[in-house]
Amino acid sequence: MRRHIWSTAVLSLVSLAAIGPFVVMLVVALSPGDAPTFPLRLPTSLTLDNIIRVLSTDSFLRWTVNTVVYSAVSVAAVLVSASMAAYVFARKRFAGRDVLLWSLLSTMMVPFHAMLMPSLVVVSLLGWSDTYWGLIVPTLANMQAVLLLRQFIRALPDEVFDAARIDGAGDWRVYRSIVLPLCRPVLATLAVFVFLWHWNDFLWPLVVARSDEMRTLTVGLSSLEQGQSTVADLMSAATVCGLPCLLVFVVLQRNLTGTIGLTRWGR
């Protein structure tokens, strides 16, 4: 019992430090625009005006749709492609397997600013500039996801696969009915973070989008910032961007807690 209290206390402190700035962001976003609050004083009243103003920006709906498409399509594509590749890297043996894996992983190791311009050249050569294709497809090669899933699939006991093998299941069946269900917690975690990375992505959508119609939320809201934006303006834009991520996380939370009980192994 005492151990539980101690754990809860420490965890609460850490959580407070983690969520503090988010709460500040929320409070500032809800403060009346003309009376500055952070960091001088607490707001005397809260208002949704700033947020409403952000939401009623002309192209807001368009930007949001773009961002939703960007993030959702990426999540689906990354989960599918990465899990397939991870299955192979975890369970199949072939010559040069590890060399291939680490060659692919090495592509994560180039700093983004060095790859930015060549990537845009490739997109431009394909004629995908200022389109969904150019925005989404180059970001789908996510080797981190492959590595993560490979680690978890490797950790699954052989008995599970042997049992399926005896049942006469081919790779596709094994992948679909064993690997995917057992990896649900990891896939859910991945889904949240891939969504997050794409939703909050700024530099790549900035560089790929030419027209206002192709902008994502982060880029679009940034194009509204000028010399006289107040703190409340900036924070309400940031809140509008940040809240969906938190919501997606809360919604997908249930899947994160799934355990793989021993009883479920070895059918």
Next chain:
Amino acid sequence: MRTPVALLVAVLTAACVVACGNDSDDAVTLWMYPVIADEASGRAFWQKVEAGFERANGVDLRIELQPWASRQEKLGAALMAGDGPDLVLLQSDMIPQYVDAKALQPVDDVLANSARAISPAVVDALSVNERAYAVPLYRTVTTTVYNRKLFAEAGVTELPQTWDEVKAAAPKLAAHGIPILDYSGSTEESLNLSFYPLLWQAGGSVFTADGTKSAFASAEGVSALRFLVDLEAMHGLPSDVATRHSEPPDDAVTTGRAAMAHTMTADGARTVAAAIGAQNTAIGLPLRDRTRATYGTPAGLSLLRDAKRPDVARKLLAYLMSPAVVDELCARSHYFPPWTASSPPSTDEVDKEFAQALPFASPGDTHPLARKVMGLLAPHLQAALIGTTTPERALADAAEEVDAMLGSG
């Protein structure tokens, strides 16, 4: 398993259909930034400009509003991919770099046909090696902004206007726990907005007249750096000055954590007035030591070398720099027009005060390596501010590095 895949395919197809079909390669494109504060007013203005030009010339014009953030990355990447605009808005301190990178075309011919005389200082600022590379749209100027209330609370009756007065008032404010001057020592802040105005006020300059060597390690330079170091010793600068990057609305004057700033923009002054109250805000002339000086940059439209239709682009430039367009842009954005003849005084209080600072404005150096010099000098200034070296040593070390770079460059 099948359903997510099918869903994915469906979404991608839909997305493609939605996304396809916009490009008209005949369009002339112009990249503009949010210089007009009010979003609705800005959009209305640029739509009017677009419609006006299209009607008069029968050409499709696209004015694309870009965010200020990461604009170097966006422009650089677009130029490399061959995807850049025909025209882009550039500040005078960015032009030398682009000229050095051979990215711009000279536009002297367009300037020569201007309907109204343009201030020679503005043309100079937008030129490199005697050739103009941008068509001026507006000028900005920075000047000193004070928090009257903080000064009054500390018992300082006269707002300081010279270095000596600032140094005299600093201890009184420090006694109340308020640094007198907001200063950004971070390398992210352009030295044009922090150190250089002080250097100019001391009578010094960054480069020698022929631009082959540095000139900031002079007695004037040392005097300017010593001014800062002395202030810091008196707790007259923010305690995190070496890595601080003050940007409205989080700068020290707006948040009430410093009493004055020496290079604030008009937008910044308005933000301050909104934050601490217009009656507590005072806008003064630039500070003076040996002379009065401040930073003020013109901005204009540049024609890129890879512009697909340079002839139409030049017509567009002529149209955009016409008094009708420029005057309305300046009215809406509260910036100053680039004409020689002074405009009728604005009714806006802030504009009036800033207009008085215009005669003292300098656009900085149009040396192509100016930004590199800033990158080499700024860390040495930081070293002096955190006390690891003396002002003389810091500037001498920096001069050594800069001269080596200028010599080899």
Next chain:
Amino acid sequence: MPRLRSSMTTLAFLLPVLALSAAFRFLPMLGAVGLSMTDYHPGGDWRFVGAENYQSLAQDEIFLASLRTTLGYAALHVPLTVVVALGSALLLHAVPWGRGLFRAALFAPYATSLVLSAVIWRRVLEPTGFLERPSTVLAALAVVGVWRGFGYAMLILFAGIRNVPADCLEAATVDGASAWQRFRHVLLPALRPALFFVVVVETVAALQIFDTVYVMTGGGPVRASYTLAYAVYDYGFRYFDFGRAAAAGVVLWAIVLLVSLGQRRAFDRNP
């Protein structure tokens, strides 16, 4: 026949990732390597200069210092992340109530604007002066970097902990093992795959740190936090030395690869 079928399936499973990586990772990487051997100007007009950029970097004191700074930062960031993430994951596993709430709170840094986080952290760190002193700025940045990023590692490790068979731990308790012994001899080995992933990914991220440096210190004071990734940005987008920036990027890539392969040797024993 089955062998061929199996190979075809392997290829089919790998194809999406291979195709995407080839086109959008390897190709631009080759482009960056090519760029590093030129003196590219945005306006065109460039020439091939061979290894000149690399030679110039090798003699550049500032660049060499940034190598040391980057390695120093990673040496602080990675252990701190592992400790905080593992600790949080264990705590999360131990508390019997409010897990969802805690998890949401620990995830919050990802939903918070980077600029605001920087402002708040600067305010918090101001009285300590850690951001002002070259000797402590990397440690301060590591704290902020860990604050921003530990949620990801924590969730991965949490999932790993949940996968540890409960009866293993029970058996250990029955055998009289203390909490520390259970941790060391049952939990840690079972977490090895997940820990390996966390260490590799956090190392890669730490060696490429840019965002935090950009908003908090701009590489200062006096270049004490001038990391390699920041140098790539500086050379490229501030000074327009894109060839040099690409060369610095290639050097960073090589370092990250070497370190990761070293970690693989140490951690990732093949089945």
